[in-house]
Each structure stands twice: as C-alpha cells, then as structure tokens.
Amino acid sequence: MSHHDSWKKYFHFSLSVKTFSDFDLEFYLLQIFSNSKMNESSSQTSSKRKSVLPTYKIGKTLGQGSFGKVKLAVHKTTGHNVAIKILNREKIKEMTIEAKVEREIKILRLLMHPHIIRQYEVIETPEDIYVVMEYVKSGELFDYIVEKGKLHEDEARYLFQQIISGVEYCHQNKIAHRDLKPENILLDTKCNIKIADFGLSNVMLDGHFLKTSCGSPNYAAPEVISGKLYAGPEVDIWSCGVILYALLCGYLPFDDESMPSLFSKIKKGEYVLPDHLSYEARDLIPRILTVDPMMRISIPGIRQHRWFDSKLPPYLAAPPLDNTEQAREINEEIIRDVVNIGFDRNQVMESLFNRIQNEATVAYYLLLDSRRRSPSDYFKSNVNRISGFNSTIPTQAVPPFPALVNHQLMAGLRPWVSADKKWTLGLQCQARPKDIMSAVFKALQDLKVSWKQIGEYNMKCRWVHKSSISKEKSNMMEAELAIITPTVLKFELQLYKASEGKYVLDIQKADGPQFLFLDLSVSLLRELGVI
Known part of the structure; x- marks a missing residue:
C-alpha cells in the first residue's frame, strides 16, 4: 500500500538439513510423543465443540490470534457458511481485555446494516465464548489496496460511499468505532464493504467525552494522539479521510518510522495531495483531514459534497431504518x-x-x-x-424540560442524567465556535467562576458558593464562622460539533451538589441570553 516497508513486511525462512545425533533422535522421539498428546487433546477439543455447537459443522481455521481463533463452519439447518470466533476466557482474562470483548459483542448485537459485519448469535461456556458471525470470503481492504495500489476514483468512491454509510449508521446508534482502518474493513466476493472489529468501539453518551487513545496511530485524529477530549464521531471521520486518501493514492497520508515525527505530522496536518487526484477529490480530502475537529467536515457535509454525491447508489442515498x-x-x-x-x-x-x-x-x-x-x-x-407483540425495545425518553428556542444563539437546553448518575446539561448553538467560547468566557467571569483552559474548546471550572448569613446570626463569633466552609462546585465545559453549522456546548458536573450545579447552569444560561 505504501512505498515504505513499514506498511507490509515479508519474512523468508530457510530450513537446514543435517544428520541425527543421539540428542537429535531423542528430541525427535519426544516431539512424536508430544504431537500424539496434542492430537489427543485436539480430538477432545473437537468433541467438546460438537456438544457445544450441535447446529454447526466446524471446518478449517481462518485465522488465529493471541486469545482465540476463527473457524469456518457450516450451519447444518440452512447449509450456509459462517465464521465462528472462538475466544478463550482464560487468555482473555490474562490479557485483561474482558471489557473489550464484552463491548464488541454487545455493540454487534445492536447493529444491522449491509456494510457492517453481522453477528448471528453468541454461545458461552465456562471455558470459551463462541461468536457466530457472517462469513466474508474475500479478505481485508488492506490486502486489496496492497495488491492493486491506487484505485480509480469511481471504484474508490463506491467503496468510500459504503464505508460512510456504515459509519453514519453507527453514529446514529450512538456507536463510535474508534479503530477504522483498511485492516478492519472486509470485502465480500462482489467487493462490497463490511466494517468489522468493534473491539475498541464505545457507546457515545450525551455530554460524556472520551479520552482513550484508541486504534492505529497512522489513522488516529490529532485530538486523540494529543490526549484531548473528543465526542467520537469526529475521530471516525478523520480515520475515514485517511482511508479515502489510501484508496485514491495507494499509500498513507501520514507515515513515518519515527513515532514522534509521525505524531508531529498528524498534529500539524502535514501531507501531500498527488497531482493525479481530481479537483473534487482534492477539495474533499482537506475538509476531512482538518486538524481542528470543530472545523472538520461532518458526515452530512460529506454526503452533500460533489465528489461523494456523484454516482451515489439509490439505496445509500436513503437513510437506513432505525x-x-x-x-x-x-x-x-x-x-x-x-x-x-x-x-x-x-x-x-x-x-x-x-x-x-x-x-x-x-x-x-x-x-x-x-x-x-x-x-x-x-x-x-x-x-x-410485525404487529400484535409486546415490544421489549425501549422507546426514546421524552426530555424532562422543553427545548428553548428563538434566541440569539438558537440554543436549546437539554438535560440528561446518564447511567452513572453524573449530571450533564447541553446547549445547542448555531454560531461560530470562537464566538460561542467568547460568550461563555464572559458569562463565567460575570458569575465569578474560575477556570483552567485545557484545550481550545475545553475547560475545567471551579465555583465557590458562599452561604449568605442572616442578620439574626450576624453576631456569631469569628470561631463559629470559621467552621462554615464554602461549597465548591467543579464542572467541565466542552464545545463540539454536532452537525454542519451546529455545535453543542456540554456542561458536565465533576464534583459538588447536584442542585447547586443546576442552579449555576440556569445562571449561566441567563448570562448567555438563553432564558
């Protein structure tokens, strides 16, 4: 894929032949005995799998990793092929990746899209987890690009349209993939995309930001490698931009053997657009690979771009069902x-x-x-x-407070309480990010809130609430007054891009009384002219 050896390395092994010494013969006999034991163990494993997976005929090994393997299997009832990922619980525990495995299983259970790998069922035993998945025969997009090099723009566009459709569907279901790269994208026999490997994915909660550095550094967004907070969709969009560049050019936009140099290039957005790219492609790529996540194009923006919209299949033009x-x-x-x-x-x-x-x-x-x-x-x-059944699918909760509209920032108050009981308030805005932040700074200053800016659009805030003392208690002794400690409220502010031209200012309580947080939030909204 790249002109650099770092992208694909080939190893050559040689086997030397020599006569047996007594030691060699003894070692050879031990190997025979060991292989016999292994065959016996393999037979027992095969027998166990038959009892656990009676509806499948297990076939060859498709791949093997450090904590499991993937087997080709036939579903006996229908006769169709599936891929069964066999995960060993003990090895998963040793590698402390229980959460990663559990997360991928839960996320794939949620998703049903033509360009996302299908999970059919999960069978669990005390020793192993068997994940029955869609079998995709043709392999990784990575190998396809390595073999073909740069693709014609029509072919690259067709694949990119499918990738964006799958990623958009994930985001609609509040899933951020966080490890999009050609190695995690599969191709079927008709060269259709299947997004896979959701092990580093995360569920996006309103008002909650991620800081984990996930995925491969070559595809990671600047805010991820810088350790800044991010909402999720914007880092997937950056990775899609890197993939698009690779499809059109045959190599990566950011590549360096030195990790510090690689990170420096990503943070500065330093890459070269080859001359062979069309005008529209040369316009779209920089919009995606924009270092500032607030200025980075969104998926609706990508969909409206001339290069993407050209020859868009009708089924991808229509939004998928929820x-x-x-x-x-x-x-x-x-x-x-x-x-x-x-x-x-x-x-x-x-x-x-x-x-x-x-x-x-x-x-x-x-x-x-x-x-x-x-x-x-x-x-x-x-x-x-279907009708006539009691659904166990929860309906979307109605916000406890109505949206507030028709004011200078076109903002809406959106309160949520997340699963971990952290209070969060959100403010939707249609204004320039710098103007929004300027208004926020002034409002905080007027409310006597101190803050520390940890990013251009992110800050940690601290507000000291001093209880007022009534006239009846004004004759208290100084010693008694010293006992009364002021209440400290800590919270975090983050501005992020929700869609094209729309931004969300999230206010999340870190420490302090919940009702005091709500009181301060109302005061902040008043200062901003929202209420």
Whole structure:
C-alpha cells in the first residue's frame, strides 16, 4: 500500500538439513510423543465443540490470534457458511481485555446494516465464548489496496460511499468505532464493504467525552494522539479521510518510522495531495483531514459534497431504518422457509421483534442474507410489518424540560442524567465556535467562576458558593464562622460539533451538589441570553 516497508513486511525462512545425533533422535522421539498428546487433546477439543455447537459443522481455521481463533463452519439447518470466533476466557482474562470483548459483542448485537459485519448469535461456556458471525470470503481492504495500489476514483468512491454509510449508521446508534482502518474493513466476493472489529468501539453518551487513545496511530485524529477530549464521531471521520486518501493514492497520508515525527505530522496536518487526484477529490480530502475537529467536515457535509454525491447508489442515498423499525420489518417468504424447517411461526416472529438471538433467528437471518444478491436488497420493501407483540425495545425518553428556542444563539437546553448518575446539561448553538467560547468566557467571569483552559474548546471550572448569613446570626463569633466552609462546585465545559453549522456546548458536573450545579447552569444560561 505504501512505498515504505513499514506498511507490509515479508519474512523468508530457510530450513537446514543435517544428520541425527543421539540428542537429535531423542528430541525427535519426544516431539512424536508430544504431537500424539496434542492430537489427543485436539480430538477432545473437537468433541467438546460438537456438544457445544450441535447446529454447526466446524471446518478449517481462518485465522488465529493471541486469545482465540476463527473457524469456518457450516450451519447444518440452512447449509450456509459462517465464521465462528472462538475466544478463550482464560487468555482473555490474562490479557485483561474482558471489557473489550464484552463491548464488541454487545455493540454487534445492536447493529444491522449491509456494510457492517453481522453477528448471528453468541454461545458461552465456562471455558470459551463462541461468536457466530457472517462469513466474508474475500479478505481485508488492506490486502486489496496492497495488491492493486491506487484505485480509480469511481471504484474508490463506491467503496468510500459504503464505508460512510456504515459509519453514519453507527453514529446514529450512538456507536463510535474508534479503530477504522483498511485492516478492519472486509470485502465480500462482489467487493462490497463490511466494517468489522468493534473491539475498541464505545457507546457515545450525551455530554460524556472520551479520552482513550484508541486504534492505529497512522489513522488516529490529532485530538486523540494529543490526549484531548473528543465526542467520537469526529475521530471516525478523520480515520475515514485517511482511508479515502489510501484508496485514491495507494499509500498513507501520514507515515513515518519515527513515532514522534509521525505524531508531529498528524498534529500539524502535514501531507501531500498527488497531482493525479481530481479537483473534487482534492477539495474533499482537506475538509476531512482538518486538524481542528470543530472545523472538520461532518458526515452530512460529506454526503452533500460533489465528489461523494456523484454516482451515489439509490439505496445509500436513503437513510437506513432505525433499529426499532428494522425489528418490525419482516420478509414473509423467509418466515415461511423457517417455519417449514420446523420452527413455530409465533415464536419466530416474537424473537425477531424483540431482537432475541436463538436457533430460529439465526436460520432466518442466514437465509435472508443469502437471498440478498446486492446490498441494495437490504432496504427493499418486500416485507411485512410485525404487529400484535409486546415490544421489549425501549422507546426514546421524552426530555424532562422543553427545548428553548428563538434566541440569539438558537440554543436549546437539554438535560440528561446518564447511567452513572453524573449530571450533564447541553446547549445547542448555531454560531461560530470562537464566538460561542467568547460568550461563555464572559458569562463565567460575570458569575465569578474560575477556570483552567485545557484545550481550545475545553475547560475545567471551579465555583465557590458562599452561604449568605442572616442578620439574626450576624453576631456569631469569628470561631463559629470559621467552621462554615464554602461549597465548591467543579464542572467541565466542552464545545463540539454536532452537525454542519451546529455545535453543542456540554456542561458536565465533576464534583459538588447536584442542585447547586443546576442552579449555576440556569445562571449561566441567563448570562448567555438563553432564558
């Protein structure tokens, strides 16, 4: 992919032949004995897997990692191929990646999109976790680019359109991938994209920012390698820009054997646009690879760009159904096939509606995926809507306070309480980021809030609330007054880009009374002219 050896290294091994000494013979016999034991152990493992996975015929190993392997398997009921990721619990624990594995499983369970790898079911035992996934035959996008070099713009655009569609769907479901790179993007036999490896992904909570440095440094956004806070979507967009550059050029925009030099190039946004790129491509790439995340183009902005919009397939132009709608869309023909296999129709329908993974839903989705000749079939309307079942899918909660509109910043007050009980307030703004921050600085100053700026759009704040003493208590002795300690409230402010031309100022309490935080937030909104 790159002209640099750092991108792809090839290793050559040589085998020397010599006569056996007594020691060599003894070692050779020990190896035979050891191999015999290994074969016996392998036989036991195979027998155990048959009992755990009775509906699958396990085949060859597709890949092996430090804590598990991936096996090709056939789903006996439908005859379709699947990939089974076998994860050893003991090794996962040794490598302290339990959270990573659990997160990927939970996230993939949520996602249903033609350009995201499908997870059919998860089977757990005390020793192993078996993750049954869609089998993608053609391999990684990385290998495809290494083999072909730079792609024609039409082909690169087609692949990039699919990547953006999948990433946009993740963001709509509040999932930030955080490790987008060609090695984590698979291609099927028809060269269609499948985004995979959600192990470093995270669920995006309103008002909560991430600071973990995730993924490969070559694809990491400047704010990630700088250790700054980020919301999630903006770092995925940067990675998409690096992938687009690689598709069009055949090598990476940021590459250096020295890690400090690499980081310096990324932080400064130093890269070269080759002359062979079209005018539209040369316009889009810098908009994505913008160092300031506030100025970086958003996915709606990418969608509206002339280069991206050209030759856009109709199925990618329409927004995908949300998870609730997808759960209601059922292919009647596939349902009949699943019932003919021997499953109860009502149980199948209820399992699909409630997104339950079981033998019936695995059969349904395997048959459904096999009938789809192209990704566009995914959104075709040859379906019926389920009705008559009690859904366990939670409906979107109504905000406890109404949105406030029609004021100078076009802002809205959005209170949330997250799962970890941290109070957060958000303010939506349609103004220039620097103007928003200037207004915030003045408001904080008027409220006698002290702050420390830890980034251009991020600050830690401290406010000391001194209780007023009534006239009746004004004759208290100085010693008694000294006992009364002022209440300190600590909170953090972060401005980030929500969509094109729209910004969100999030205010998150770090320490102090919740109601005092709300009082101060109301005062801040008054100072900003919101209420």
